[in-house]
Amino acid sequence: MESNNVDVMVVGAGFGGLRALHALRRFGKSVQVIEASDDVGGVWYHNGYPGARCDVESYDYSYSFSAELEQEWVWSERYATQPEILRYINHVVERFDLRKHIRFQCALLRAQYDAKAARWRIQCSDGSQWSAQFLLMAVGQLSAPKSPNYPGLNRFGGQVIHSAVWPKEPVDFTGKRVAIIGTGSSGMQMTPVIAQKAAHLTVFQRTPNYSVPASNAPISAEEDRQVKANYRQRRDQAWNSPTGLGFTPGKKSALEATPEERDQVYEAAWHRLGFGFALSYFDILLNKAANDTAAEFIRKKIASVIDKPELRDKLIPRDHAFAARRPSVDSGYFQAFNRDNVELADVREFPIVEFTAKGIRTQDKDHEFDIIIFATGFDAFTGSLLKPEIVGRHGMTLKQKWSAGPVTQLGIGTSGFPNLFVLVGPGSPSLLSNVMVSIEEQSDWLANMIDHMGRHGVAEVEVTEMAEQAWVAHVNARAHETLYLTADSYYNGAEVAGKPRVFMPYSGGVRGYRRLLHKCAENGYEGFELRDKPLALHGQAVNAGAKSTSVATADLQPTPVGA
Ligand code: NA7
Numbered sequence: 313m314e315s316n317n318v319d320v321m322v323v324g325a326g327f328g329g330l331r332a333l334h335a336l337r338r339f340g341k342s343v344q345v346i347e348a349s350d351d352v353g354g355v356w357y358h359n360g361y362p363g364a365r366c367d368v369e370s371y372d373y374s375y376s377f378s379a380e381l382e383q384e385w386v387w388s389e390r391y392a393t394q395p396e397i398l399r400y401i402n403h404v405v406e407r408f409d410l411r412k413h414i415r416f417q418c419a420l421l422r423a424q425y426d427a428k429a430a431r432w433r434i435q436c437s438d439g440s441q442w443s444a445q446f447l448l449m450a451v452g453q454l455s456a457p458k459s460p461n462y463p464g465l466n467r468f469g470g471q472v473i474h475s476a477v478w479p480k481e482p483v484d485f486t487g488k489r490v491a492i493i494g495t496g497s498s499g500m501q502m503t504p505v506i507a508q509k510a511a512h513l514t515v516f517q518r519t520p521n522y523s524v525p526a527s528n529a530p531i532s533a534e535e536d537r538q539v540k541a542n543y544r545q546r547r548d549q550a551w552n553s554p555t556g557l558g559f560t561p562g563k564k565s566a567l568e569a570t571p572e573e574r575d576q577v578y579e580a581a582w583h584r585l586g587f588g589f590a591l592s593y594f595d596i597l598l599n600k601a602a603n604d605t606a607a608e609f610i611r612k613k614i615a616s617v618i619d620k621p622e623l624r625d626k627l628i629p630r631d632h633a634f635a636a637r638r639p640s641v642d643s644g645y646f647q648a649f650n651r652d653n654v655e656l657a658d659v660r661e662f663p664i665v666e667f668t669a670k671g672i673r674t675q676d677k678d679h680e681f682d683i684i685i686f687a688t689g690f691d692a693f694t695g696s697l698l699k700p701e702i703v704g705r706h707g708m709t710l711k712q713k714w715s716a717g718p719v720t721q722l723g724i725g726t727s728g729f730p731n732l733f734v735l736v737g738p739g740s741p742s743l744l745s746n747v748m749v750s751i752e753e754q755s756d757w758l759a760n761m762i763d764h765m766g767r768h769g770v771a772e773v774e775v776t777e778m779a780e781q782a783w784v785a786h787v788n789a790r791a792h793e794t795l796y797l798t799a800d801s802y803y804n805g806a807e808v809a810g811k812p813r814v815f816m817p818y819s820g821g822v823r824g825y826r827r828l829l830h831k832c833a834e835n836g837y838e839g840f841e842l843r844d845k846p847l848a849l850h851g852q853a854v855n856a857g858a859k860s861t862s863v864a865t866a867d868l869q870p871t872p873v874g875a
Contacts, residue, residue, distance in 0.1 A: 318344045320762065321434055321444035323420045323700075326354020327401065328735040328751045329450035331375065333410055335759035339766075344444070345410075346436055348419035352405050354452050356397045360478035361498060361685070362485075363505035364394035365526070367587050367641035368746045371539050372558040373397075375404065376547045376752060383540055391528045391586070391641070415440070423447055424703040425730060427848035430772040432731065445771075446762060449697055450735040453742050456695025458808065459686045460493070464667040468684065475502065475687040485509035489680055491672060493664075494687035495521050497640045502687065504644040507654050514679055515649075516657045516664065516672075520629040522610055523640040524582065524589045551753075554591070554821035556746030561591035566602035569593070578609045590635040597635055597794050607634040619650040626658050636799035638743070692802035693738045693816045694718060704729040705774075705847075717805070717814030721775040721783050721839045722829060724754065730774035730847070733758055738816040739787055743803070745822045753822070757829050765842060770854055772843045779839025791815040 320336050322329045325347035336343045351357055366373045370387035385400060392400070405411050419437040426433050426443075434442040457476040465472070473479065475498040486509050492499050493516040500523055507513050539546060546558045553561060566574060574593075581592040589610075595602040611628050618624045627646060648654050662676040671681040694714065702710040705728050713719070713728060720726050723740030725733055735758075736742040736750045765773060791797055796819060800806035804815045818825055832838050836855040843851035 316440065316442045318342045318442065318444045320344075320446045320448055321346065321423075321432065321442055322448045322450055324354060324450035324452060324455075325352045325414050325416075326356065326450065326452055326455075327748065328452065328755070329354070329448075330401070330405065330410055331377070331751050332448055332450055332735055332755040332758065333413055334377065334408055335755040336762065337410075337413070339759055339763040341759075341762060341766075343413055344442065345414040346418040346420060347414055347416050348437070350416045352411070352414065353398050353401045355455055355476070356394055356401060358455075358478065359476050359498070360394055360480070361473075361475045361502045361687075362483075363501040363503075363643070364475075364478075364498070365391050365501060365528070365643070366397060367391065367497060367526070368556075368748070369558065369586070370396075370531070371543075371546065372550055372556070372746050373748050374400065375748070377756075378408075379543075381407065382543050386536060387531055389528055389530055391526050420700040422701045422703070423732075425705055425732070427705045427730075427846055430731060430846040430848075446731045446733065447702075448733045448735060448758065449737070451696035453693050453736065453747075454690040454802075456691040456699065457686075458689055458691050458695075460664075460688055462664055462667050462672075467669050468667045468671070468681075469669050470671070470681055471683045473683065473685050475499070475685060476690065483683070485683065487511045488682040489671075490514070491516060491679065491681045491684040492687055493685065494689060495519070496687065496689055497638065498689070499687035500640040500642045500645040502685070503654070504642075504648040506685075507648045507651055510653065512653050512655070513648075514655045514657050514681070516659050517626070518659050519631065519637075520627055521637070521640055522607070522629050522634050523614075523642040523645055524586055524610070526586050526641045526643050527583055528643055550746065550749055550822075551826060552823045554823065555588075555744070556741070556749030556822040557588050557591070559585065559588055561588070562593045564593055565595045565599075566593035566605045567595070567599070574605055575609070578606065582609075582613060586641040587639070590639070597796070600633060600795060600798075603633045603635075603795055610634060614646050617646050617650075623649050623656055626656055626661075632799035633795045636795045637801035637803070689802065689807055691808050691811070692743075694811075695808075697734065697737060702729070702732070704732070715812070717812035718816060719780050719784055721779040722825075722832060723783075723818060724758070725773070725775040725840065727775045727777045727780055730772045739783060739818055741818050741820070741822050741825050744817045744819055749822045750825070753826055753829060757833065760833065761837060761840075764837075768842075768854060769844055770842045772846045772851060773837070774841050774843070774847070776839055776841055783839070786820075787818050788815065790818065790820040794819050 319341040320343045322332050322345040325345050333343050333345050370392040422435040424433045432444045432447040457474045485506050489512045490510040491514045495517045550556045550558045577592050581589045596606045614628050615624050662674040665673045671679045698711045718738035720739035741750050805811040805813045841853050842855045844854050845851035
């Protein structure tokens with residue numbers, strides 16, 4: 313088993329795991345990446361549905377660690393499609409020679425912390441066993457697909473597909489009767505594309521969703537030249553913004569502007585900013601009255617493109633504040649309902665009763681389908697993290713420890729689980745931002761910490777209970793400043809029945825988060841205990857000077873997300 317000893321075991325070969333691998337290799341660490349599927353890309357490998365696209369601009373949703381990579385890669389569209397992103401990921405893997413460190417079709421089954429050796433003992437689905445000083449979970453936040461278990465599901469004679477487990481062979485919709493269940497980003501992106509091919513498309517909607525047009529366009533050679541000439545500046549802007557997007561958010565309150573000014577600002581954002589529309593004014597996500605101005609603008613826009621009056625009321629979102637749940641960035645979703653072959657089935661009005669041999673029975677009628685697509689989302693944030701059995705120092709599993717919701721220090725680690733790290737997990741900005749920014753920030757920070765430990769003879773690092781309690785309090789305090797808690801969403805565990813209802817991402821923005829990470833490291837990794845020997849062997853803390861909580865009182869003072 314000697315060859316199965318590594319410094320770091322990274323779980324997942326998506327954007328996060330690959331970036332962590334690269335960062336750790338720079339410090340000369342031996343790293344093994346394990347990946348459950350048969351290729352790299354994570355969610356971008358699996359979500360191959362028609363119309364799948366990133367809702368962050370290509371130039372921002374890409375790695376910044378190599379200026380050469382930035383300069384040589386040419387994005388074809390403002391919002392890259394899934395195949396293009398996958399090509400980019402494969403390019404990075406080959407260019408930096410990462411593939412040789414990845415073992416495919418190898419899922420983490422169990423990891424147990426050996427408290428005396430200060431190492432993780434790891435068992436995988438392919439029978440392999442490993443020993444690693446550090447275990448780094450890079451399993452993604454939206455990677456455990458969720459399908460409602462309708463009665464009669466097995467009775468249906470046609471094809472059933474989940475958007476996040478899309479078949480690798482092409483699916484031909486020509487002349488087919490198709491159902492899409494779910495109107496989040498996946499459902500909204502695939503609707504206009506499938507509508508063009510299918511004989512008939514029925515979209516089953518539970519909650520009408522806000523959406524802003526992607527205003528997608530090909531990138532001209534001139535635009536590419538301009539972005540690349542100022543790439544550092546663009547990155548700086550993203551790193552120092554609340555959401556990691558490459559533009560300056562509005563600094564004014566929506567309530568200070570006159571209705572005419574607001575309309576102008578919203579109109580310009582509508583045609584250019586996509587997801588960034590939510591940052592046109594700093595208080596859209598903080599103040600209901602400010603939010604109402606944006607929501608009302610969007611409602612009018614949606615109404616203006618829907619030809620059938622009876623559909624307007626059903627498709628227009630009214631039951632939650634704009635962006636309190638994740639809005640979509642679409643390319644012709646609402647317009648697709650103007651086609652004769654597209655129908656809306658409102659499951660709030662007529663719920664799905666069961667699946668039949670030929671399709672779906674709702675309370676009002678029988679629908680017949682050849683293909684049914686679940687675009688029903690994920691067990692977000694913790695779904696994939698809690699799937700393997702991860703057993704910490706006291707024999708407690710991570711699932712037990714987090715039974716009332718995830719508890720972390722800076723979203724990175726949790727007490728009782730030494731030498732275990734989570735990349736862009738709960739407690740970090742992750743899905744409330746351009747996740748690429750947090751992936752890079754955390755990967756470099758963790759690689760530096762691991763290097764620091766190696767150079768200072770540290771065997772074990774563990775979050776203190778005090779620090780994680782302070783961080784959870786801080787995450788909650790920041791969430792309470794916003795409108796996020798006013799809606800049921802996957803941000804707060806509402807997407808899975810029985811899941812703890814806690815707000816999971818960090819809403820303090822990527823800039824604030826980055827500062828806290830840096831401060832933590834500068835203060836000797838405050839909130840983490842670094843030990844020369846494992847605690848089980850009476851180890852001494854080597855960062856004894858550091859305070860045991862990571863969040864100073866000043867940082868707990870609320871400041872607006874968009875400030
Ligand atoms: P989302 O955004 O979680 O959307 C899932 C959709 O599926 C949403 O409209 C749900 O309705 C709907 N859903 C879930 N269960 C059901 C049942 N039982 N019946 C009817 N409808 C249901 O996932 P996506 O894959 O679209 O997007 C994920 C992320 O990818 C997105 O946020 C971006 O970050 C990119 P609900 O709203 O819960 O009523």
